[in-house]
Amino acid sequence: MDKREMSPVAGPISGLVAATFTPLTPQGDLNLALIGQYIDYLVEKQGVRTVFVNGTTGEGCSLNLEERKQVAEEWCRQGKGKLDQVIIHVGCLSLKDSQELARHAAVVGADAISLISPFFFKPTSAEALRVFLREVASTAPELPLYYYHIPTMTGVNLEAREVLEGIEKQVPSFKGLKFSGTDLMDLGQCVCYCRSRGWALMYGVDEQLLGAVSMGVTGAVGSTYNYLGSVANSMLGAFDSGNIALARTIQHKMQDVLAFAKSLGFGLAVNKQVMSEVSGLPMGPPRLPLLASPPVQARAIAQKLQQVLGE
Numbered sequence: 001m002d003k004r005e006m007s008p009v010a011g012p013i014s015g016l017v018a019a020t021f022t023p024l025t026p027q028g029d030l031n032l033a034l035i036g037q038y039i040d041y042l043v044e045k046q047g048v049r050t051v052f053v054n055g056t057t058g059e060g061c062s063l064n065l066e067e068r069k070q071v072a073e074e075w076c077r078q079g080k081g082k083l084d085q086v087i088i089h090v091g092c093l094s095l096k097d098s099q100e101l102a103r104h105a106a107v108v109g110a111d112a113i114s115l116i117s118p119f120f121f122k123p124t125s126a127e128a129l130r131v132f133l134r135e136v137a138s139t140a141p142e143l144p145l146y147y148y149h150i151p152t153m154t155g156v157n158l159e160a161r162e163v164l165e166g167i168e169k170q171v172p173s174f175k176g177l178k179f180s181g182t183d184l185m186d187l188g189q190c191v192c193y194c195r196s197r198g199w200a201l202m203y204g205v206d207e208q209l210l211g212a213v214s215m216g217v218t219g220a221v222g223s224t225y226n227y228l229g230s231v232a233n234s235m236l237g238a239f240d241s242g243n244i245a246l247a248r249t250i251q252h253k254m255q256d257v258l259a260f261a262k263s264l265g266f267g268l269a270v271n272k273q274v275m276s277e278v279s280g281l282p283m284g285p286p287r288l289p290l291l292a293s294p295p296v297q298a299r300a301i302a303q304k305l306q307q308v309l310g311e
């Protein structure tokens with residue numbers, strides 16, 4: 001067990017955060033009954049004790065509000081005493097919907113909320129986005145709020161550093177961001193801004209986490225930490241102890257697996273199947289418009305993972 005696994009979370013979020021899949025039945029309804037076992041798997045097999053619920057991996061934007069509430073509530077309920085933190089993603093196209101989910105997150109005992117920018121009518125300036133974040137935060141002022149920067153999915157290409165400018169004056173509960181972009185200049189600037197305020201900066205592109213760690217992020221949120229958490233934890237442990245050569249070797253192996261996965265059309269649908277293959281927990285199908293792929297792809301990826309990372 002490495003240092004990060006042992007240290008309790010205090011202050012800004014550190015270490016790995018699993019961006020959870022939303023378990024569905026074969027018919028496409030929520031399978032809430034699986035969440036208890038899912039938590040045990042993350043904690044016991046992957047050494048991951050903080051979760052990010054209803055985000056990209058959780059298909060949050062494909063669930064209706066009632067479903068999102070049920071999923072959030074179940075993670076909070078089942079995670080009590082087992083998980084360090086439950087972060088609920090409340091981003092929606094409608095301000096009112098995000099406010100409703102933020103309020104609900106507070107009621108069910110979430111530790112924090114996070115949100116993407118609306119992406120149909122997009123904010124035309126960083127100030128417009130800050131005002132949107134402020135209006136959501138005001139409905140759950142007691143919960144830390146993290147901006148979720150994911151330009152590849154939202155098409156909102158405002159620099160994250162620009163969004164941060166002066167945000168603490170508008171959003172007193174603001175505590176950092178989840179950065180799922182690849183612009184290292186922007187990331188570095190965000191690190192400086194967040195570090196001087198004691199905020200969290202969680203990186204979200206798993207295949208290049210080591211680069212972000214060397215930039216100074218406090219932690220990482222990602223889909224692959226659901227089943228590669230223990231591997232990624234050992235990479236972070238190697239980095240922390242100054243064994244950069246080992247950290248690089250581990251990151252390169254993770255990249256080999258993900259490059260192979262991408263060559264087979266890795267996306268959320270296949271990723272969810274890989275999780276089922278590796279964990280043995282039936283995550284079920286993705287929700288339309290995503291389509292399930294033939295299981296052969298996920299099996300091949302799970303085998304590759306075993307072959308590369310089991311070495």
Ligand SMILES: CC(=O)N[C@@H]([C@@H](O)[C@H](O)[C@H](O)CO)[C@@H](O)CC(=O)C(=O)O
Pocket residue numbers: 019020052055056057058152153180204205206207221222223224258
């Ligand atoms: C676009 C996307 O899904 N990115 C993932 C990554 O974890 C990604 O799956 C991984 O880096 C493999 O490419 C996360 O950033 C998403 C995430 O944290 C979330 O589910 O909210």
